[in-house]
Amino acid sequence: MNRFYLTTAIDYVNSRPHLGTAYEKVTADVIARYRRLRGHPTRFVMGNDEHSQNVFQRATELGLDPRVFCDRMEAVFREVWAKLDVSFDDFIRTTEARHRVAVTTLVERIAAAGDLYEGEYEGWYCVSCEAFKQDRDLVDGECPVHRSKPDWVKEKNHFFRLSRYRDRLLEHYAAHPTFVQPEVRRNEMLRLLERGLEDISVSRTGQRWGIPLPFDPSNVVYVWFDALTNYMAAVGYGSDEEQFATWWPADVHVVGKDITRFHAVVWPAMLMSAGIAPPRRVFGHGWVNWQGRRMSKSLGTNVDPLDAADRLGPDPLRLYLVKEIVYGQDGDFTWERFDERYNADLANNFGNLVSRVTAMAHKYRGGRVAPAPGAAPRLADVAADVVRRYRAALDAYALHAGMAAAFDLIDATNEFITRSEPWALAKSADRRRELDQALFEMVEAVRIAALLLWPAMPSSCAEIWRRMGQTRPIAESRLDADAAWSGGGRHVVQGPPLWPRLEAGGSIGGIAAGAPGVAAEKGSGTTMTDDIPTTAPLPVERDPGSRRVGGPRDGTPSAPPAGGTDPGPAAAPPAPAPAAPAPPPEPRISFDDFMKVRLQVARVLVAEVIPKSRKLLKVTVDDGSGERTLVAGIARAYAPETLVGRSVVIVANLEKARLMGVESNGMILAATDPDGQPVLLGVDNPDAAPPGARVR
Ligand code: MSP
Numbered sequence: 303m304n305r306f307y308l309t310t311a312i313d314y315v316n317s318r319p320h321l322g323t324a325y326e327k328v329t330a331d332v333i334a335r336y337r338r339l340r341g342h343p344t345r346f347v348m349g350n351d352e353h354s355q356n357v358f359q360r361a362t363e364l365g366l367d368p369r370v371f372c373d374r375m376e377a378v379f380r381e382v383w384a385k386l387d388v389s390f391d392d393f394i395r396t397t398e399a400r401h402r403v404a405v406t407t408l409v410e411r412i413a414a415a416g417d418l419y420e421g422e423y424e425g426w427y428c429v430s431c432e433a434f435k436q437d438r439d440l441v442d443g444e445c446p447v448h449r450s451k452p453d454w455v456k457e458k459n460h461f462f463r464l465s466r467y468r469d470r471l472l473e474h475y476a477a478h479p480t481f482v483q484p485e486v487r488r489n490e491m492l493r494l495l496e497r498g499l500e501d502i503s504v505s506r507t508g509q510r511w512g513i514p515l516p517f518d519p520s521n522v523v524y525v526w527f528d529a530l531t532n533y534m535a536a537v538g539y540g541s542d543e544e545q546f547a548t549w550w551p552a553d554v555h556v557v558g559k560d561i562t563r564f565h566a567v568v569w570p571a572m573l574m575s576a577g578i579a580p581p582r583r584v585f586g587h588g589w590v591n592w593q594g595r596r597m598s599k600s601l602g603t604n605v606d607p608l609d610a611a612d613r614l615g616p617d618p619l620r621l622y623l624v625k626e627i628v629y630g631q632d633g634d635f636t637w638e639r640f641d642e643r644y645n646a647d648l649a650n651n652f653g654n655l656v657s658r659v660t661a662m663a664h665k666y667r668g669g670r671v672a673p674a675p676g677a678a679p680r681l682a683d684v685a686a687d688v689v690r691r692y693r694a695a696l697d698a699y700a701l702h703a704g705m706a707a708a709f710d711l712i713d714a715t716n717e718f719i720t721r722s723e724p725w726a727l728a729k730s731a732d733r734r735r736e737l738d739q740a741l742f743e744m745v746e747a748v749r750i751a752a753l754l755l756w757p758a759m760p761s762s763c764a765e766i767w768r769r770m771g772q773t774r775p776i777a778e779s780r781l782d783a784d785a786a787w788s789g790g791g792r793h794v795v796q797g798p799p800l801w802p803r804l805e806a807g808g809s810i811g812g813i814a815a816g817a818p819g820v821a822a823e824k825g826s827g828t829t830m831t832d833d834i835p836t837t838a839p840l841p842v843e844r845d846p847g848s849r850r851v852g853g854p855r856d857g858t859p860s861a862p863p864a865g866g867t868d869p870g871p872a873a874a875p876p877a878p879a880p881a882a883p884a885p886p887p888e889p890r891i892s893f894d895d896f897m898k899v900r901l902q903v904a905r906v907l908v909a910e911v912i913p914k915s916r917k918l919l920k921v922t923v924d925d926g927s928g929e930r931t932l933v934a935g936i937a938r939a940y941a942p943e944t945l946v947g948r949s950v951v952i953v954a955n956l957e958k959a960r961l962m963g964v965e966s967n968g969m970i971l972a973a974t975d976p977d978g979q980p981v982l983l984g985v986d987n988p989d990a991a992p993p994g995a996r997v998r
Pocket of ligand 1: 310311312313314315321322323325326351529530531532556557558559560561588589590591596597598
């Protein structure tokens with residue numbers, strides 16, 4: 303049986319999902335939908351990871367019972383996944399009874415195998431990763447993923463003999479070359495295994511939020527040991543053996559590159575210890591970056607997926623994520639690029655093609671198209687080649703390449719229209735057959751393209767499928783049968799443009815982006831306070847942030863041919879006023895992030911010109927605890943002597959930098975006037991705010 307079981311990482315619920323976490327779920331959804339299209343019985347599981355310390359802390363800050371907090375966050379996550387059309391079959395939470403049973407059963411089996419022992423752990427712990435860290439894992443003493451200093455912890459806990467499994471893991475990797483993908487992640491894991499493995503602590507003392515260790519309830523199970531088990535718990539491990547036998551082992555765990563190690567080393571070792579088959583594959587995707595840094599709530603670089611989906615629609619967002627980012631590598635999200643791809647791929651390309659094809663079918667044949675008897679189709683071979691490449695790409699998890707292949711069929715259809723000139727064929731009565739055949743071919747090619755793009759754009763492609771005269775729902779299609787060139791006549795349906803063009807200046811269909819009163823669509827669930835639901839059920843309010851009006855940068859609409867009568871999109875019925883895109887918000891930082899910047903008052907003691915520099919001054923200040931030297935780019939606007947005695951605002955904890963040979967220990971804050979000249983920030987009452995006074 304080709305049954306297919308796939309999972310994503312389960313999310314920490316201390317904050318709302320961001321576009322990075324959403325990326326993982328969308329790409330997994332594309333894989334799940336593709337498998338269903340292949341006719342494989344598919345089980346797609348996602349869920350929430352609730353036993354983390356950060357979750358407990360967040361609930362405590364809000365004065366909520368952690369379980370109540372997690373219930374509310376479940377609604378928040380589900381709302382986002384529903385909006386993005388993520389079609390999971392099951393959603394597991396680690397506070398559920400079925401999960402607890404699975405964790406307890408697994409821990410008991412690992413203990414029975416003699417792989418747990420008591421010991422003392424002393425070392426670093428990053429609460430955001432929920433991971434023990436060694437010195438070599440840190441960069442400048444900080445966790446490189448979260449850019450924060452881990453805690454030093456010392457506690458008695460239970461250890462798992464991970465080191466015992468190194469050789470078996472290496473053998474497993476050798477016997478299953480695609481166990482970890484992409485290749486770059488596999489190599490990373492191999493290097494790690496070759497270096498040798500150390501035993502890991504698998505319990506935490508002094509915590510009550512978690513699943514108690516069955517044989518030592520004063521400890522809770524370490525959150526990763528707990529969380530990884532969800533993949534088996536969701537298919538009945540410890541509670542429904544028949545279901546478990548049907549679905550385990552999982553075909554693929556889709557996870558981010560930062561947590562591949564837990565899935566490709568710790569998890570298979572745990573399973574080996576318990577005598578259970580490891581998953582068939584772990585796919586470690588890359589990160590969605592924002593301005594060159596990983597999108598992350600704690601780094602303050604997050605985009606809300608609902609804002610992004612509201613702007614141009616969930617399907618364009620899904621397509622962007624799947625097609626623009628090479629699966630397995632990091633990729634950027636920017637509002638400009640999102641707008642640009644929307645116009646280039648959808649408004650000007652696929653959407654325009656659908657409008658032209660339906661308009662021509664109606665203008666020349668009243669919507670009824672059928673192949674000309676005996677005619678040899680010219681697009682059939684192209685379509686067959688595209689379907690072959692698409693399949694190969696998706697089977698190899700090259701989702702981006704699969705989508706690009708589908709667009710090759712769209713491009714070929716556009717070229718076919720240009721070459722066959724249906725508007726010219728329509729002028730001569732003896733070319734009727736040619737026109738029939740051309741109209742049929744373009745409808746058939748668009749039908750196949752819609753099927754191939756359906757995993758990425760489920761609702762739009764269902765609509766295109768319907769417009770191409772298909773009466774059976776697209777979700778019931780099978781790739782083998784339905785992506786093959788077919789020959790039946792059909793009735794094509796017209797409709798409004800699917801993706802109206804985003805005009806320069808950021809308007810769609812003439813409505814200004816971010817026009818007053820056009821706020822992000824309200825969701826259904828809960829009222830948010832500081833991104834956490836406080837009561838239910840009320841409308842969701844998200845801060846749309848600052849407004850930016852983006853415009854297209856690229857993409858040329860297909861112009862009607864000179865002297866021709868291509869009815870094109872203009873012949874379609876007028877579109878209903880499309881929703882204006884919501885303003886793209888600038889990512890917000892948390893108060894905690896802001897407080898990381900130490901702004902304070904300082905008084906200038908000495909200011910000197912730096913030889914050979916026209917912009918920089920060397921400034922020595924009293925910062926309240928002593929003298930420090932800073933380099934400030936204010937020489938064009940301030941003579942050194944005018945600065946002495948002045949109170950300024952400095953960033954005191956900035957990394958040191960060397961400028962024109964002078965070490966700068968901090969930064970003096972200045973505004974910029976319309977001519978680009980610096981204007982120093984001052985202190986209203988320097989006696990009341992002496993050097994060292996904190997600015998916030
Ligand atoms: N709870 C753990 C996973 C346990 S799985 C047994 C966790 N949670 S998380 O909420 O921090 O991350 C969830 C997933 O989102 C992870 O796979 C993580 O790699 C992924 N991503 C987090 N930020 C991301 C980006 N900026 N881009 C892409 N994926 C990102 O880790």
